[in-house]
Amino acid sequence: MVLADCPAVAAVRVRGWQFAYEGLMPRAYLDGLSVEADTAKRREQFRAGAGRVVNLVAQRAGSVVGWGCYGPGRDAGAPAGTAELYALYVAPRHVSTGVGRALMDALLAAAGAAGHPLMQLWVVAGNARARRFYARAGFAPDGAEEPYEVAGAEVPEERWARALSAAAAAAESRG
Template sequence: MTPSIRDMTAADTDGVAEVRVLGWRHAYRGLVPQPHLDAMDPAPFAAGLRRALPGLPAHTSHLVASAAGRVVGWACLGPYRPQDADWGEVRALYVHPDVLGTGVGRALLTAGTARLRAAGLPRVRLWVLRDNRRARRFYERAGFAPDGAVQSDEIDGADVPEVRYARG
């Protein structure tokens, strides 16, 4: 599949929210409490994207991958949080489960990191769930490696550990 990669528009937000929810439900099954995944609602996320889109901070991008007239992937990128000189961050990257393994994720990652590099952010970090083996393999094939930083989030009372990956 050869998706079209472009900036997200307000018209894309419902599709992006659907991809995000489906992506979470697929990728995080068994890693995040199932009631949390079941309760995810794309509508509030889409509304938040629509509100935030006009005032995005400098060098922050929402990219979509579209194919056959529908959103099949989404990436959010920007300066690393907290601000760290010349580091960018892949804040989110989700692909519709129906198109996993077709190159959509790779196309989004490539376009997004090129955008960060053009903005003067040549080094890139991202956080990935420690036990999300598929995602970790994906990022490792793209030249990312764990840099030793770890953190943990609590989701519905469950500890969800993450590791930080870096490239550059």
């Protein structure tokens, strides 16, 4: 991803939220999401995360159709070196076409190559599609749950994790 991708990434993210969280978050909130406002936020976060956050885009025919990013784990008590998948969104018309799988594979490979032993992520508890996707990618719930507030509505989230190295997988199975 480069800075010039921010408007396209924002469009994927906003449309992705509206698609993925339909019925899980307040409709007025989802309808109020703005690609323009999100573009400004993506630019700010892209600049601020330089060197710490890995942002990848998926393209088809020269257009951005997916985006994912990871960086250092943010949860207190996470094992040293834990990576966290911050986001993975695919343009709705490209869902179930392999774009998400390719992005996930690239993010996992990059995190593993960078030496991270473990990757964690937070998923909305009611998001069955995302839960199936993450399970197929080798993630599983680790027991942590947290409420997330969106426009005054509580949206429960679960933390999922996956080992990225053989040593981490062995330690996780002993754990």
